[in-house]
Amino acid sequence: MTLGVVSGIIGTILKMGVDTFFVNKNISKLPFRVTAAGVWVNSKKQASSRNGQILGTIMDLGMGMIGAIGQVSILTKTGRDNLATKSTFFGIAYGSIVTAILSGFNVNKIKPKDATSNLAYVLSHLVYGVGVTYTASLLGDETLWDTPPKNDYLQPTQPTSAQKDLQTLTMAK
Numbered sequence: 001m002t003l004g005v006v007s008g009i010i011g012t013i014l015k016m017g018v019d020t021f022f023v024n025k026n027i028s029k030l031p032f033r034v035t036a037a038g039v040w041v042n043s044k045k046q047a048s049s050r051n052g053q054i055l056g057t058i059m060d061l062g063m064g065m066i067g068a069i070g071q072v073s074i075l076t077k078t079g080r081d082n083l084a085t086k087s088t089f090f091g092i093a094y095g096s097i098v099t100a101i102l103s104g105f106n107v108n109k110i111k112p113k114d115a116t117s118n119l120a121y122v123l124s125h126l127v128y129g130v131g132v133t134y135t136a137s138l139l140g141d142e143t144l145w146d147t148p149p150k151n152d153y154l155q156p157t158q159p160t161s162a163q164k165d166l167q168t169l170t171m172a173k
Contacts, residue, residue: 001069003072003136003139003140003144004065004068004069004070004071004072004073004136005065005068005069006135006139007068007071007072007131007132007133007135007136007139008061008064008065008066008067008068008069008132009061009064009065010131010132010135011064011068011127011128011129011130011131011132011135012060012061012064012065012128012131013131014127014128014130014131015032015060015064015124015125015127015128015131016032016033016057016060016124018123018124018127019031019032019033019120019121019124022120022123022124027116027117027120028112028116028117028120028121029112029114029116029117030110030111030112030117031053031056032056032060032121032124033053033056033057033059033060034047034048034052034053034056034110035047035056035099035102035103035110035111035112035121036055036056036057036059036060036063036102037052037053037055037056037059037110038056038102038110038111039059039102039105040055040059041055043110044110047110063098064128064132067090067094067098067128067132068132068136070094071090071094071129071132071133071136072136072140072144074086074090075133075136075137075140075144075145076144076145079145080137080145083133083134083137084130086133087129087130087132087133087134088126088129088130089129090129090132090133091125091126091127091128091129091130091132091133092122092125092126092129094125094128094129095121095122095124095125095126095128095129096122096125098125099118099121099122099125142161143160143161143162145161146160146161146162
């Protein structure tokens with residue numbers, strides 16, 4: 001779980017950086033943290049205030065950590081191969097779900113209605129997915145990525161990290 005939390009924080013910080021870049025370049029009309037705060041406050045003015053943006057940042061970090069815990073769980077079952085594909089899929093899929101949920105709340109009147117802002121959100125979440133996946137892959141212990149065999153009929157094609165360690169020990173003697 002700690003790996004997911006750390007990966008989620010790093011991925012969310014990267015996402016916020018890209019999101020801020022898009023807002024500063026006037027590509028996106030609204031930072032994602034303001035959209036996140038819009039679920040909890042009554043007006044765009046409150047969501048855009050300093051306290052509203054702090055609230056949105058905390059909510060965004062929380063959602064990012066939850067998603068990253070799920071991604072670490074998926075990676076432990078599927079392994080570390082094809083990280084580019086897995087990270088891109090995860091970032092876009094998770095970001096789409098979170099954005100749809102935030103925009104779908106009846107109380108949230110603060111949401112971008114233009115395609116460009118929503119596209120910027122998708123790209124920001126893609127960066128989040130890449131950040132989470134690669135951070136988890138780099139920081140995670142080797143034993144996390146050993147996937148159990150799907151059946152007992154075929155011999156594994158690659159040794160597990162425990163078998164590699166054993167081979168290294170026996171060669172050293």
